[in-house]
Amino acid sequence: MLTVLAAVILTNGKIWTGDAQRPWAEAVAIEGNRIVAVGSSADIGRNGTVSNPERSEGSATQAREGSFANAQDKDTVIDLKGRLAVPGFIDNHTHFIDGGFELSRVQLRDAATPQEFARRIGEYAKRLGPGKWITGGEWDHTLWNPASLPTRQLIDAVTPQNPVFVSRLDGHMALANSVALKMGGVTRDTPDPAGGTIVRDASGEPTGVLKDAAQSFVDRVIPAASTDERVAAGRAGLAEAARFGVTAFVDMSGGSGAFEDLRAYQRLEKSGDLTARVYLFAPILEYQRMQSAGVEKAFGSDRLRIGGLKGFADGSLGSATAVMFEPFSDDPKNRGLTMQAITDGRMKAAVTDANAHNLQIAIHAIGDRANDEILKIYESIPNVRERRFRIEHAQHLNPDLIKRFAADRVVASMQPYHAIDDGRWAEPKLGHERARWTYAFRSLIDAGATLTFGSDWTVAPLNPILGIYAAVTRRTLDGKNPNGWIPEQKITVEEALRCYTANNAWAMFRENEIGKIAPGMFADIAVLSDNLFTIPPEKIENAKVDLTIFDGRVIFERTP
Numbered sequence: 001m002l003t004v005l006a007a008v009i010l011t012n013g014k015i016w017t018g019d020a021q022r023p024w025a026e027a028v029a030i031e032g033n034r035i036v037a038v039g040s041s042a043d044i045g046r047n048g049t050v051s052n053p054e055r056s057e058g059s060a061t062q063a064r065e066g067s068f069a070n071a072q073d074k075d076t077v078i079d080l081k082g083r084l085a086v087p088g089f090i091d092n093h094t095h096f097i098d099g100g101f102e103l104s105r106v107q108l109r110d111a112a113t114p115q116e117f118a119r120r121i122g123e124y125a126k127r128l129g130p131g132k133w134i135t136g137g138e139w140d141h142t143l144w145n146p147a148s149l150p151t152r153q154l155i156d157a158v159t160p161q162n163p164v165f166v167s168r169l170d171g172h173m174a175l176a177n178s179v180a181l182k183m184g185g186v187t188r189d190t191p192d193p194a195g196g197t198i199v200r201d202a203s204g205e206p207t208g209v210l211k212d213a214a215q216s217f218v219d220r221v222i223p224a225a226s227t228d229e230r231v232a233a234g235r236a237g238l239a240e241a242a243r244f245g246v247t248a249f250v251d252m253s254g255g256s257g258a259f260e261d262l263r264a265y266q267r268l269e270k271s272g273d274l275t276a277r278v279y280l281f282a283p284i285l286e287y288q289r290m291q292s293a294g295v296e297k298a299f300g301s302d303r304l305r306i307g308g309l310k311g312f313a314d315g316s317l318g319s320a321t322a323v324m325f326e327p328f329s330d331d332p333k334n335r336g337l338t339m340q341a342i343t344d345g346r347m348k349a350a351v352t353d354a355n356a357h358n359l360q361i362a363i364h365a366i367g368d369r370a371n372d373e374i375l376k377i378y379e380s381i382p383n384v385r386e387r388r389f390r391i392e393h394a395q396h397l398n399p400d401l402i403k404r405f406a407a408d409r410v411v412a413s414m415q416p417y418h419a420i421d422d423g424r425w426a427e428p429k430l431g432h433e434r435a436r437w438t439y440a441f442r443s444l445i446d447a448g449a450t451l452t453f454g455s456d457w458t459v460a461p462l463n464p465i466l467g468i469y470a471a472v473t474r475r476t477l478d479g480k481n482p483n484g485w486i487p488e489q490k491i492t493v494e495e496a497l498r499c500y501t502a503n504n505a506w507a508m509f510r511e512n513e514i515g516k517i518a519p520g521m522f523a524d525i526a527v528l529s530d531n532l533f534t535i536p537p538e539k540i541e542n543a544k545v546d547l548t549i550f551d552g553r554v555i556f557e558r559t560p
């Protein structure tokens with residue numbers, strides 16, 4: 001019998017480990033911040049003794065030998081009472097600091113009418129006081145009937161003294177009020193920039209909606225958040241992550257604020273408040289800042305890493321800016337909006353050089369043609385090392401593209417919640433044949449591609465359980481597809497869990513540290529209220545995280 005000075009023991013659980021050696025277990029022993037044993041409840045005893053376990057070699061037992069007499073008092077035994085425990089969720093695509101900010105900003109996501117939209121902005125302006133910017137929002141005009149874009153006239157009267165620039169939830173367009181348009185210098189004479197559109201009314205006046213690159217007219221006059229404000233946003237985001245069992249995430253912020261966010265994350269780490277493992281990606285066109293600093297992929301500490309780069313190939317389906325081989329079915333002249341860096345060759349040059357300097361690349365591609373463009377760039381680069389190239393969203397594919405994801409070992413970084421959200425309105429835009437290859441989870445797994453999951457928070461909710469529900473059921477949010485939208489692309493609970501754990505760890509170059517419950521791995525674990533494997537799939541969305549353990553410490557406990 002071995003003696004392990006476990007600080008925390010989880011027992012009597014149904015533990016899905018994600019480890020092929022032992023997929024299911026009842027008990028876990030944690031010593032410090034590592035898992036040291038996984039086995040049956042009988043194997044892993046109450047007073048820290050472990051018989052016949054799977055055990056990591058060279059664990060920290062020795063260092064704590066002297067305190068063994070007190071071990072029984074010190075151990076925390078958590079009786080799971082038959083509940084499901086899984087590896088701490090990993091979210092492979094967030095805009096995390098933005099998410100933290102959003103928690104304190106005006107909430108427009110569920111504003112179901114233009115009147116409600118205006119009312120909330122007006123109320124928020126009153127609370128904020130004159131002169132302050134109103135941003136964020138995450139509005140969704142597809143909830144409105146008819147689904148027309150908002151205009152500055154809708155909100156001007158309630159925001160005479162506040163500049164407003166509120167974003168659609170996909171981030172590909174935003175509405176400015178007249179104050180903000182003026183500050184951004186946008187008039188009827190301002191030409192559309194490359195890769196962007198200033199939406200205008202019949203008389204040629206800007207309506208206030210700015211699409212893609214046109215958003216920069218206003219973005220650039222919004223004062224940047226201070227480091228203290230970013231730290232506070234990070235803290236708010238981390239509390240939200242703990243509540244949802246998220247113990248690691250990729251921050252795809254990708255904007256020019258990425259290096260400022262890095263400063264905020266460093267402060268959170270130093271103060272001991274970084275309760276998740278972060279991998280921060282910076283804008284690909286600024287890759288030389290990383291390269292000249294000597295940074296390579298996945299560089300950093302146990303909790304904070306950098307070395308990833310994020311770029312864009314196209315826009316979004318909702319904004320009809322995704323780049324497609326064929327025009328949108330409801331817009332026969334429109335094949336989407338290719339980012340300038342793709343057409344002028346800067347993207348290919350940046351990917352090639354950054355990869356040569358061992359940085360990791362992730363590029364946003366929604367439309368089938370955008371995915372093809374990026375795969376072509378990836379395929380043009382000699383495969384001399386493990387690159388783990390990523391495509392973010394990989395939303396509208398075809399059989400040829402799916403095969404190439406597998407053959408090139410490109411990470412398909414997808415967000416299942418988008419499928420049940422977009423599924424409400426995507427089919428008329430795509431036509432049925434193209435829709436079959438939309439959010440093609442089943443086809444990607446069957447082809448042998450690496451499928452990974454994330455939320456795209458703030459575009460969608462951070463909660464991974466909603467993502468699992470979406471991938472398993474494909475039931476659209478409007479309730480119109482009870483058996484699933486494109487049901488042949490559904491996947492199983494176990495597959496979805498793997499996409500939220502081990503596969504994401506691989507995409508972050510951390511498969512030996514996180515994403516599984518196995519000896520030697522970091523002790524990052526989520527305990528759920530319900531067993532996702534046995535409840536009816538349509539009930540998965542109601543399951544909650546009861547307990548989150550991060551780095552061997554309980555960081556969240558749900559109060560019923």
Ligand SMILES: [Zn+2]
Nearest residue numbers: 093095252456
């Ligand atoms: Zn995103």
